[in-house]
Amino acid sequence: SLVVKSSYADELVKTAKTIASPGRGILAMDESNATCGKRLASIGLENTEANRQAYRTLLVTAPGLGQYVSGAILFEETLYQSTVDGAKIVDVLIEQNIVPGIKVDKGLVPLAGSNNESWCQGLDGLASRSAAYYQQGARFAKWRTVVSIPNGPSALAVKEAAWGLARYASISQDNGLVPIVEPEILLDGEHGIDRTFEVAQKVWAEVFLYLAENNVMFEGILLKPSMVTPGAECKDKATPQKVADYTLKLLHRRIPPAVPGIMFLSGGQSEVEATLNLNAMNQSPNPWHVSFSYARALQNTCLKTWGGRPENVQAAQESLLIRAKANSLAQLGKYTG
Numbered sequence: 001s002l003v004v005k006s007s008y009a010d011e012l013v014k015t016a017k018t019i020a021s022p023g024r025g026i027l028a029m030d031e032s033n034a035t036c037g038k039r040l041a042s043i044g045l046e047n048t049e050a051n052r053q054a055y056r057t058l059l060v061t062a063p064g065l066g067q068y069v070s071g072a073i074l075f076e077e078t079l080y081q082s083t084v085d086g087a088k089i090v091d092v093l094i095e096q097n098i099v100p101g102i103k104v105d106k107g108l109v110p111l112a113g114s115n116n117e118s119w120c121q122g123l124d125g126l127a128s129r130s131a132a133y134y135q136q137g138a139r140f141a142k143w144r145t146v147v148s149i150p151n152g153p154s155a156l157a158v159k160e161a162a163w164g165l166a167r168y169a170s171i172s173q174d175n176g177l178v179p180i181v182e183p184e185i186l187l188d189g190e191h192g193i194d195r196t197f198e199v200a201q202k203v204w205a206e207v208f209l210y211l212a213e214n215n216v217m218f219e220g221i222l223l224k225p226s227m228v229t230p231g232a233e234c235k236d237k238a239t240p241q242k243v244a245d246y247t248l249k250l251l252h253r254r255i256p257p258a259v260p261g262i263m264f265l266s267g268g269q270s271e272v273e274a275t276l277n278l279n280a281m282n283q284s285p286n287p288w289h290v291s292f293s294y295a296r297a298l299q300n301t302c303l304k305t306w307g308g309r310p311e312n313v314q315a316a317q318e319s320l321l322i323r324a325k326a327n328s329l330a331q332l333g334k335y336t337g
């Protein structure tokens with residue numbers, strides 16, 4: 001038979017549906033140690049395991065977070081970590097009704113033969129790592145690769161990004177993890193929104209070509225696209241309505257309705273901008289659950305409010321819940337500001 005079916009097929013569909021449930025989205029808290037170090041430096045903290053643990057404890061123990069958040073993406077360190085009070089972080093998430101996820105890629109390196117572009121490493125040993133992450137409680141995975149508009153993107157870079165995502169997705173499903181497919185089209189550049197649209201069409205066409213070729217089951221994946229916006233340095237700004245129109249047009253042309261959830265990244269948008277854009281996309285019914293998988297657009301104010309001070313933990317958690325609730329309402333198309 002040509003039909004390849006993961007022994008986890010039913011569970012994958014169920015996990016994806018749970019994550020793509022009404023009024024909920026993903027908290028991306030999977031910053032690598034290097035990136036987490038930058039976030040901690042912005043509030044004057046050293047990049048130590050204890051500080052990372054304190055911050056991640058604050059996030060996962062925010063009371064009632066599971067009402068707005070269905071999944072949390074963790075870095076490997078956090079998947080095996082306990083809270084400052086000694087509870088396993090995975091258990092705290094499950095208790096909150098939040099599915100634990102894991103970033104499985106090994107980051108970006110220069111792509112030889114390209115126009116200064118990059119590719120994403122991490123396929124070597126991925127099957128055994130994925131099996132171990134499943135044992136540890138993870139039920140979904142993330143692999144983030146990037147495409148740069150100012151640097152091309154070259155046909156080579158797009159093909160490499162799409163192929164890597166498809167291999168990763170297939171290996172994830174084989175090991176019981178729902179793959180989040182994330183070809184981030186970087187915001188950087190002076191280009192207008194039409195150029196972003198053109199590049200996104202090309203990228204998603206190739207991603208789905210290779211997902212199909214690798215026998216990935218579309219009902220058991222989630223997507224993490226960039227919204228279609230003008231480049232960050234473009235003089236013309238786009239309203240939420242325009243971003244929604246372009247982004248939905250892209251999704252309708254490229255994403256089969258079998259895919260249960262589209263979980264957008266925030267990519268450097270401000271917190272409010274990311275909420276308004278998501279809300280605009282949910283003003284009429286969509287074939288897929290259209291939601292968020294934000295890191296910065298959920299965490300920025302929370303991190304600043306905390307400032308590394310124990311007496312600010314509660315206020316910081318309230319800041320996180322404000323953003324989570326706003327995006328939950330935006331998922332339902334009911335955010336009013």
Ligand code: 13P
Nearest residue numbers: 028265266267294295296
């Ligand atoms: P941002 O929402 O900060 O772009 O991060 C989301 C993410 O996980 C990128 O991979």
